[in-house]
Amino acid sequence: MSHRRLLGIARLTLTLLSATALSVQAGAQTANGRTPAESPPPSWPQEPRAPKGAPNIIVIMTDDVGFGASTSFGGPVPTPTFDRIGKEGARYNRFHTTAICSPTRASLLTGRNPQEVGMGYVANWATGYEGYNSVIPKSAGTIAQILKANGYNTAMFGKGHVTPEWEMSAAGPFDRWPTGLGFEYYYGFLGADTSGFEPSLVENTRPVTPPAERDYILDRDLADHAVRWIDEHEATQPDKPFFIYLAPGTAHAPNHAPKEWIDRFRGQFDGGWDVMRAQVVARQKALGVIPKNAADAPRPATLPRWDSLKPEQKRLYARYMEAYAGSLAFADDQIGRVLRAIQDSGQAENTMIVYIQGDNGASAEGSFDGKLFEQTALAGATGSIDYAINHIDQIGTKDAYNLYPGGWGWAMNAPYPWSKRYGSHFGGTRNAMTVMWPGHIKDPGKLRSQFLHVSDVMPTLLEVAGVQAPAELAGVKQQPITGISFAYTLSDPNAAPHRTQQIFAMSQNLAIYKDGWVAATAPMVTPWEKTRPKPVPLEQRQWQLYDIEKDFSEAHDIAARHPAKLAELKDIFWAEAAKAKMLPIHASEGGQDGRPDVSEGRTSFVYTQPVTEIPETGAPPIVGRSFRIDAEIEVPAGGAKGVLAAHGGRFGGYSLFVDGEGRPCFTYRYTPEHVTRIVGYAPLTPGKHRLSLNLKLDREEKTSGGNATLSVDGAAAGNGRIDRTFALIVSHTEGFSVGSDPITPVDDAYQSRTSAFTGSIGRIEITNPR
Template sequence: MRHIELEVQLGGMQERDVSKGNCRGLSVSLTVITLLLGSTPTLLKATGPLTPSVGKPVFPPAGDFAPKWPQQPRPAANAPNILLIMLDDEGFGASSSFGGLVPTPNFDRLARQGARYNNFNTTGMCSPSRASLLTGRYPHNAAMGALSDLAAGYDGYSSVIPKSTSTIAQVLKEHGYGTAMFGKAHFTPPWELTAAGPFDRWPTGLGFEHFYGFLQGDTNQYAPNLVVDNRYVTPPVDPDYFFEKDIADQTIRWIDEQNHADPAKPFFIYYAPGATHAPHHAPADWIARFKGQFDDGWDEVRARIFARQRAAGIIPASTRLTPRPAELPAWDSLSSDQKQVAARFMEAYAAQLSYVDAQIGRLLDTLEKTGKADNTMIILIQGDNGASGEGGVEGTFYEQSLNFSAPESPAYKLANMDKIGGPLSDNMYPAGWAWAMNTPFRWFKQNASHFGAIRNGMTIRWPGHIASTGSVRQQFSHISDIAPTIFEAAGITVPVELNGVRQKPIDGISLAYTFQQPKAPAQRKTQYFEILENVSIYHDGWVAATRPTYMPWQLFSADRPKVSFNDREWQLYNVANDFSEYRDLSAQQPERLHALQTLFLDEAKKNNVLPIHDLGEGGAGRPGLATRSTYTYAADTANVHVSAAPPLGGKAYSIDVDALLSDTGRNGVMVAQGGRFSGFSFYLKDGVPTFAYNAIPPRVFTVQANRALSPGEHHVIVRFEPDGGKEGSGTLRFTIDGADAGGGQLPVTLKRFWFTEGLDVGKDLMTPVSPDYEGPNSFPGVIRSVQFRLQ
């Protein structure tokens, strides 16, 4: 193929072969024409002189052409709307629809109108469940073998969902569905979370035409790190703002807009509340509803839930209640003060779950009002994993405390007990409550070896398609089964190729076979599970599982017990007859255990599970943006994501600010990162340069310069020099316009800040780093520039 340029003039034509750089003289030339020979019809041949035509050419009229339009994809006739709902960290026995003590009337409503599944399994952790849910593949086949935050450089763990594992949203959009997502994503690689993108693995890059929610593992319900489509935005300034209500409002608005624009177009909505992941925030009046309801403690609450589950037929009558792990204290062993605080933690959790049920009820009412309820399949998954024990034995007032090895004082929690669940807390309940919420199973989120981590209640409602509504289905199923179930309901054949990329086979099995036959034999015979070296394998009614070697609250602890995977203790359960994994049969049937171990290895090889590795292994060469030694920002900078902000932990650094201070104000932020629960702020207080370092309250340290700024231009610098102390301590010094301005000590610093708030210049958005001010505390003047220099 070659490009030909023809230059036509009155007396001749010149042809230039562009690909070879040669020119040949011809005879006639009128204008310049470019032809792509071999790929388009020849419009003018350069084989001889141009012969003048006689008379004007006649062009055919438009009436000779039948109108033809590019066709938009149309779904199958009567294709249902799909509302896919998945809560976070709920636990099998939490809601009233699965025997729990937390009233969830709208979950109960769906259970009456549909079918509950008591043998439905997730992956044991957030990101893997979400990737498996949306792609229909096992998590390691979607490159999400662990939290996206814990990505490793192995095929099954990179957190980079490949284009060969298309999502439900991508497939349904190609078949004419409107698609939208509201709530928690948590499937984007950490280094792709900034405003620079790429956005391929943001929800809008994975088939959702609209996204309203947050991208990482959790968020502040009162001040979320909010994303709309592919932009970070500041939440509304409203004292009554609450995230769960906001996403319900947004979803209802989207349904109404779609209905007004094209009532016949079906929709796919993925609704993923932040509840009931920490922080367990809830409006104060909802928390008050549960006052005193959990004073009897987790041992008694668990026994009550178990009795309710058996009485309602949610679990087999033969089920035995597994005992409390030795790692958890008995409720009666707690002091009176400890019981008060622990009960308040649970009241906040219960309020959050009950509140989100009410918001989902508003969605159900909207479907009824718009006439769409009867043609909408609703799938409710009550948790992306089991309830979380990450709050530790005592619970945490601030979620970050255990992650950052910052122990909390029991006296502090007692003194601030009434704030639990409110905007000044970032709370996570004690692990004893997670154990109770996972009734009748043992263990917690992370421990994918046992049902406490992977067994979640699930309900499907689809009017006219499900027999024996209100009943319980017992077929063993997996979260990857949801995608093919939706495809079958929508009359869609899973594409072999999408957008030019050959697709991996779907691992899931459609659950449609259970709709009309409640007691149909389970079609899933084998399923592996693996999270953070906790593994299990299910096969034909048997489970082989490793016993956890550490508790979830020890994950980031320096003294976390470490046991080589090949040295792990394995257990064996006949779950066909032992629903709760009560009795370990490994000593009685070692041959069966060995056969299942071999089967697990085979499944691991087939599904990118290898290498099974410890936290931190495989991180060499991990992509990242925070690799520079200098970072410069302008006055309009807002909410720079933590993965792109200067990494100050363990480093010497300086922050240089050029600013014009007006004569109308004396207080305001020059630059801040983070917020109420961790971060730093460099600001003016009564005109004095001040540096606050929030190392998780109450560890908030403030150092001031020795003099105030006058109105006008100033160059202010703060420098930090670590002194090698165990807790990251060091010295701060200020410089004002080139002259030393004093300083002081920071006794504690953190290796990193929490991901829920970014870096701002000239203000402190969302929540304030320092109790000295309320946000945004805008700077009274003009910030010319802010520059960080890191050693």
């Protein structure tokens, strides 16, 4: 048979087969009641679309900034970005936070009281009670999750501080990292604070090192990333609205800023905190942010008067405040860069900006003298004022982790009593806020005085976005939102407040607001007492009473004149506390037994390759116990240097390393004032070695001293005495690493960026008793 005939038969067969297939397909479709002509057109899954006209939204929150810190609220720190928003939009002088970081941030994101979402205290001091365990439940969906589900792009930059500490490692889970809380992109730090010059950073869910720039500083870096994200968003999908949460972490310790910004304030605080507070109150009255008849709250009896201080104290304390002012002013400048990027993108007219100046009142945690190193208190040590005076030029630089004396916090919280941590009084809970939304605010620049709470922000944003709070989110039924939208204040600055009641509970400092009255517990301990008084049982605590419609600043306790009103408010407090999951009221130190521990039961930690920045809760637990490090390494012919294992950094930690001369070394940095370095007797020879460090404590308990011994291949190679060890943690900012010390160096003998071990690491094991 010819080739041409075979080809013809094949073509005919294919034609018959195709016709048969079409007939079968048509028959099947007909059997299902549908013919080919009736088939639906192709369709694709669609992304959710935001409601028509939904604005872009940016929420900005600074850290540890008192009501009286910013210029437009009478303060000494120029904040032109914050001030401009208030001038062109709205200012609020009765906005309230929760008195400390994590609860405010959780309440902001979820629209609920903090204990209702498990965040009754800071995440790093969580306790095992439902309202305080730091685990935001899936039944409390965040503003980012809801807006994302309704057609918004979402991004966060800066401080998180709402992730449970035991969930911060690479093992996750990541549900309560920013990316798990609804932010499609995250760049910042998860903990309470970090260095402005050498920060511990996370991008999405991975640790990253900051750019190697000579003049690097975190607030500029955060602004750079935010601007880049805005530019990329506008280049790809400009019609899709975005939600940005910018939380720089300034002006929490450490108060870092470029030197020229700190030097702008040289000499401006030499008059002291007494004079500054009086000036702030006078300016507040002149600006109209407090009533003309408002009295300055009484001065704490335990706070040292400025004129009682020695000249060297005044010089040191003033420099601390100069650094604080420089850091806040610089942060405001960088926030301005982000807002200019929105302006340049052409989106400013359709963008709502909420700028909250502080997540609580200004801090008094610096106590009498301030702190050159915030970590000193975590180490259970007392910093030397003489040491600080001799290192005064380090304040505001990478070599310090400075926090000002508490007197400045009292001054910046004018005209209110108390400070951060005191949820009982407005010095801890009242913060300045400005809002701008072009074309939607009546009487721009006019003061709004409705009583508001940070939980009100989330429902406000949902209302302006035209989005309903869902009854169910990602398959989980949602708990009620207790926040109340304040969108009504935008169009009516004089509207009657929708919020008539609010409960506050921070540790054992309690308050209830109801229809113009406040009942509050008198604090047991002031920030300036060197000796803590004996605790007073909760049922015996003194309560104070304020009529804040007549007494704006809580200056006059009238409990003795109105016992019935006080009793009524106390009853309301306890009823509301039960509903808001605030019970049991307890100190932050209690209830931590049994906390989740990713290292539970482990006595050996083995690493066979370099790792970086394992957080404290995933690192070998060496606090209060003896431990041993065994490193199997190989030294090349030319010698080796670098870090084998390190935890922490410049402000506290330990490091096993090989120095530039090839000698094995161990450094234990209890604080920057207490550093022990043990140097090996001789350089390591080329070849394989087993390098060991054994730290044997006198007693298996926190802060105990001990003896450290270095050995090489079983032979003693060096030893030394460590007089005191860590009291609580190794480091709250820098993790554990193998093969390098990537953020800041534990020992000044090496630099972090060149700290990688230049030999080979076969195996490193850290063992400790349980």
